[in-house]
Amino acid sequence: MRLEINNQTHEVQSEGDTPLLWVIRDELGMTGTKYGCGLAQCGACSVLVDGAIVRSCVTPIDSVVGHSITTIEAMENDPVGQKVVAAWVAHQVPQCGYCQSGQVMAATALLKQTPNPSDDDIAAAMVNLCRCGTYNSIKAAVQDLAGQKVGTL
Numbered sequence: 241m242r243l244e245i246n247n248q249t250h251e252v253q254s255e256g257d258t259p260l261l262w263v264i265r266d267e268l269g270m271t272g273t274k275y276g277c278g279l280a281q282c283g284a285c286s287v288l289v290d291g292a293i294v295r296s297c298v299t300p301i302d303s304v305v306g307h308s309i310t311t312i313e314a315m316e317n318d319p320v321g322q323k324v325v326a327a328w329v330a331h332q333v334p335q336c337g338y339c340q341s342g343q344v345m346a347a348t349a350l351l352k353q354t355p356n357p358s359d360d361d362i363a364a365a366m367v368n369l370c371r372c373g374t375y376n377s378i379k380a381a382v383q384d385l386a387g388q389k390v391g392t393l
């Protein structure tokens with residue numbers, strides 16, 4: 241099976257019903273995407289599929305063949321992702337850091353789709369769980385980015 245991840249084609253051996261998260265981490269060795277609950281509850285495993293946020297722990301790989309998958313590893317070369325990471329640093333968002341790749345992916349997806357999101361838009365999009373309780377700093381960082389309309393980059 242061929243998967244297009246971060247603009248590269250990967251030939252993978254896993255069965256079609258294998259969750260994308262397993263393939264990304266275990267078969268392809270991209271460990272920036274995290275395993276939290278495995279039940280589509282926490283968002284630690286968030287990646288983008290054709291620009292939309294997806295929980296990769298419950299996404300079988302045969303459902304994403306022919307689609308464009310983006311992981312946290314691509315954010316260093318993504319103009320919006322770079323701005324999100326910079327805002328995360330400026331606001332000192334991460335605590336333990338475990339949930340943060342998923343949070344960055346959620347913020348990037350939001351800002352690409354809605355460059356100047358309202359507080360309601362932010363609340364609706366930033367629903368990933370954080371056991372360290374970084375919710376206020378996540379909100380402040382995304383509000384900063386909304387004001388800059390970085391999604392129009």
Ligand code: FES
Nearest residue numbers: 276277278283297
């Ligand atoms: S690990 Fe996928 S939602 Fe928690």
Ligand code: FES
Nearest residue numbers: 336337370371372
């Ligand atoms: S920063 Fe620790 S779980 Fe979110």
